[in-house]
Amino acid sequence: MIDLQLTDKTHDEERQGEALVIDAPLVRNGRKLYIESYGCQMNFADSEIVASILLDQGFETTGDYKEADVVFINTCSIRENAEQRVRNRLSQFGAEKRRNPKLIVGVLGCMAERLKSKFLEEEKLVDVVVGPDAYRELPQLLSEVESGHKAINVLLSREETYADISPVRLNGNGITAFISIMRGCDNMCSFCVVPFTRGRERSRDPYSILAEAQDLFDRGYKEVTLLGQNVDSYKWKGADAEETAETEVNFAQLLEKVALISPDLRIRFSTSHPKDITDEVLYAIAKYDNICNYIHLPVQSGSTRVLELMNRTYTREWYINRVDAIRRIIPGCAISSDIIAGFCTETEEEHQETLSIMDYVGYDFAFTFSYSERPGTLAARKYADDIPEEVKKRRLAEILLKQQQTSLFRLQQFVGKTVRILVEGTSKKSDKDFCGRNDQNAMVVFPASEGVKAGQYVNVHVDRCTSATLLGTVV
Numbered sequence: 058m059i060d061l062q063l064t065d066k067t068h069d070e071e072r073q074g075e076a077l078v079i080d081a082p083l084v085r086n087g088r089k090l091y092i093e094s095y096g097c098q099m100n101f102a103d104s105e106i107v108a109s110i111l112l113d114q115g116f117e118t119t120g121d122y123k124e125a126d127v128v129f130i131n132t133c134s135i136r137e138n139a140e141q142r143v144r145n146r147l148s149q150f151g152a153e154k155r156r157n158p159k160l161i162v163g164v165l166g167c168m169a170e171r172l173k174s175k176f177l178e179e180e181k182l183v184d185v186v187v188g189p190d191a192y193r194e195l196p197q198l199l200s201e202v203e204s205g206h207k208a209i210n211v212l213l214s215r216e217e218t219y220a221d222i223s224p225v226r227l228n229g230n231g232i233t234a235f236i237s238i239m240r241g242c243d244n245m246c247s248f249c250v251v252p253f254t255r256g257r258e259r260s261r262d263p264y265s266i267l268a269e270a271q272d273l274f275d276r277g278y279k280e281v282t283l284l285g286q287n288v289d290s291y292k293w294k295g296a297d298a299e300e301t302a303e304t305e306v307n308f309a310q311l312l313e314k315v316a317l318i319s320p321d322l323r324i325r326f327s328t329s330h331p332k333d334i335t336d337e338v339l340y341a342i343a344k345y346d347n348i349c350n351y352i353h354l355p356v357q358s359g360s361t362r363v364l365e366l367m368n369r370t371y372t373r374e375w376y377i378n379r380v381d382a383i384r385r386i387i388p389g390c391a392i393s394s395d396i397i398a399g400f401c402t403e404t405e406e407e408h409q410e411t412l413s414i415m416d417y418v419g420y421d422f423a424f425t426f427s428y429s430e431r432p433g434t435l436a437a438r439k440y441a442d443d444i445p446e447e448v449k450k451r452r453l454a455e456i457l458l459k460q461q462q463t464s465l466f467r468l469q470q471f472v473g474k475t476v477r478i479l480v481e482g483t484s485k486k487s488d489k490d491f492c493g494r495n496d497q498n499a500m501v502v503f504p505a506s507e508g509v510k511a512g513q514y515v516n517v518h519v520d521r522c523t524s525a526t527l528l529g530t531v532v
C-alpha cells in the first residue's frame with residue numbers, strides 16, 4: 058500500500074511525496090507540470106497516466122515545483138496521517154502560489170474523490186479537484202481554470218481502465234515497471250475507504266495488458282508488477298484474440314500469458330486476497346520460473362471474530378489453509394502481509410492471535426498499521442473506535458518487533474547461499490554498490506563489479522544480512 062510491498066521503502070508507511078520527472082514531450086507548449094504522488098503503487102501508476110495525458114498536450118515535467126506552471130498532488134486517504142501529510146504539503150504549495158498567482162494547483166486521487174467539492178471550500182488555494190476515474194478530462198478542466206473558474210470532476214466510472222493510454226514511465230530505473238490490470242474494489246472491508254474513493258471493481262482488457270508488457274520488454278524492461286486491489290478477482294470477458302468467439306480470462310490465465318512473453322521477463326503482482334487466491338494461481342506461479350515466488354497476502358488480523366467485524370470474509374483457519382497451500386505448491390515462496398493493530402473492540406487475546414498467526418506464517422515482511430477510523434466506512438458507522446491510542450501503539454510495537462525478528466530469520470536462510478538477482482541499478486547508499494532483488498523479493502546489495510550492469514540477471518553469493526537487506530558478492 059503499496060506502499061504495498063515491492064518497494065524497499067519503509068515497510069510501515071504508504072509511499073509519500075515523490076516527485077516524478079521524465080523527458081520532454083515531442084511538441085512543447087512551453088509549460089511545466091510538477092506531479093507528486095502519495096499512497097499505493099496504483100496511485101503512482103495513475104500519475105504516469107496523468108503525465109501521459111498532459112504530455113500529449115505539450116507539457117514538460119519538472120522535479121521542482123517552484124518552476125512549474127501546474128502542480129498536481131496525487132493523494133491518498135487510507136489513513137488519517139496520509140491525509141494530514143497532503144494538507145501540510147498543500148500549505149507549502151500555497152506559499153508558492155502567493156508568490157506566483159498564475160500557478161495552478163490540482164488535487165488528484167483518493168482524497169479528491171473522498172472530499173469532492175469540500176476540498177475547494179476547505180483549501181482555497183486549490184484550483185482543480187479530479188477523482189481517479191476522470192483523468193481524461195484533465196485538459197478540459199485545466200482550460201476551465203485558465204478561464205478563471207475552479208474546476209472539478211469526481212465522477213466514478215464502471216468502465217474506465219485507461220487501457221488505451223500508454224503511461225509514461227516516471228523516474229523509473231528502466232528495468233522494473235508497474236502495470237495496472239484492474240481498478241476499484243468491490244470488497245467493502247469495514248475499515249477501508251478504497252471502495253469509496255476508487256469505485257467499483259473492473260478488469261482491464263488482457264490484450265492491452267499483454268501489449269504493454271511486451272512493449273516494456275522490447276524497451277529493455279525486465280520486470281513487471283501487475284497491480285490491483287484484489288488481483289485474484291481479475292476477470293475479463295470479451296472476444297478472443299482472433300475475434301471469433303467469446304472468451305474469459307481469469308488471473309491465473311493472465312499470469313500465464315504475461316509469463317510467456319519471455320523467460321527473461323520477471324512477473325510480480327499485488328495484492329492477493331486470502332478469500333480469492335486459488336490453487337490455480339499457485340500452480341501457475343509454480344509452473345513458470347519467471348513468475349516470482351512471492352505473494353503479498355494481507356491477513357489484517359489473526360482473530361476470526363475481528364476478521365468478521367472487518368468484513369474480510371475469511372477466518373483464521375481459512376487463511377492458514379491458504380498459507381499451507383502456498384507452502385505445499387510453491388516451496389520456498391516468500392509471503393508478506395498487512396496487519397492492523399487495535400481495530401474496534403479488539404481484545405488482548407485477539408491481539409495475541411495476530412502475533413501467533415505471524416509466528417505460524419513466518420512472514421518475510423509486513424506492513425503494519427494502527428487502526429485509523431475513516432469517515433463513511435462501515436466500521437465508522439457501526440463500531441466505536443474504542444481502543445485507546447496508547448494501547449494501539451503498544452500492540453503495533455509488539456507486532457513490529459515480532460516482524461523484525463521474523464524478517465531477520467527469513468533473510469538469514471539465504472546467508473551462505475547463491476541467489477539469482479535482477480540488477481536494478483546502484484544502491485541508494487553508495488554508487489560503488491549495486492542492488493537488485495531475488496525471486497522472493499529480498500533486496501540484495503553487492504559491490505559493483507566490471508561488466509555488471511542494470512537489467513542483467515546475476516548470481517550473488519550472500520555473505521551476511523541485516524533485517525532488511527542481503528549483502529553479498531557476484532560469483
Ligand code: SAH
Pocket residue numbers: 058059135136248249250251285286287328329330355357395396397426427428429430431
Ligand atoms: N487491497 C489491499 C489493501 C489496500 S490498502 C488488500 O485488501 O489487502 C493497504 C493496507 O492499508 C490494508 O491492507 C490495510 O492493512 C491498511 N489499511 C486500510 N485501511 C486502514 C485503516 N482505516 N486503518 C489502518 N490501516 C488501514
Ligand code: SF4
Pocket residue numbers: 242243244245246249250251252286287330
Ligand atoms: Fe480495501 Fe478490502 Fe478492497 Fe483491500 S480488499 S482495497 S482492504 S476494501
Ligand code: F3S
Pocket residue numbers: 058071095096097098099100132133134135166167250251254255
Ligand atoms: Fe491507494 Fe491510498 Fe487510494 S492506498 S487506492 S491511494 S486511498
